[in-house]
Amino acid sequence: MEETISLQDLFKTIKKRMSLIVGLTFLAVVIAGIISYFFLTPIYQSSTQILVNQQKAPQQQQQYDSQDIQTNLQLINTYNVIIKSPAILSKVIQNLDLDTTPAELTKNITVTSEQNSQVVTISVQDPESFRAVDIANTTAAVFQEEIKTLMNVDNVNILSPAIQQENPSPVKPNKILNMAIAGVIGLMLGVGIAFLLEYLDTSIRKEQDVEDLLQLPILGLISPFPENKDVDVMTNVKSRRKKV
Incomplete structure (x- = not known):
């Protein structure tokens, strides 16, 4: 069966790894800002x-x-x-x-x-x-x-002739531009890593994953049993035993 990825799956992956994407983007901007402001020589x-x-x-x-x-x-x-x-x-x-x-x-x-x-x-x-x-x-x-x-x-x-200004502004580095470029690179890197992790994740979470893995149709499903109902059932059983 040929594996296809829908647009909805792409958005789910991005939403799932949003913290990773935002974190890498923020980290790239911070690193670019530190380098631009403290390490690059003004020209x-x-x-x-x-x-x-x-x-x-x-x-x-x-x-x-x-x-x-x-x-x-x-x-x-x-x-x-x-x-x-x-x-x-x-x-x-x-x-x-x-x-x-x-x-x-x-x-x-x-x-x-x-x-x-x-x-x-x-x-x-x-x-x-x-x-x-x-x-x-x-x-x-x-x-x-x-x-x-x-x-x-x-x-x-x-x-x-050239004139010496009182408070000249450097032409390089362009700190804001460097940070913007780093932000774009961090965003692209975060999205790429997010999809890579999703691709490498082989855990089974839904019915479609079972069909894709076993190449067999699903015959039935077991509905989830709420935890609070377990407590209610056990309470009713105990109460009935006491009455008997």
């Missing part, structure tokens, strides 16, 4: 923006046309690579006396630019908020100076 982020434009000689000053802007946009892709190159980051490390290498520092720097925009954003992440500000500003300043030599152009201006 702060600071950003600075630079503007890439087309420098013209004073006698050639005129409005930029679409070709000039397109040229600048093409340069941005090259600049994004140069900013994170050892030629720039090695001097940033030297200026700030950082105990790291260009290869390690580049992991903490993100260079982005909006589509069809001449503005490039340099974002730096670091466990210390003040150091993130210093690295972002120094990277922009070093790049602005070194690009004159590397590409023989002077078309980079610092648009918005």
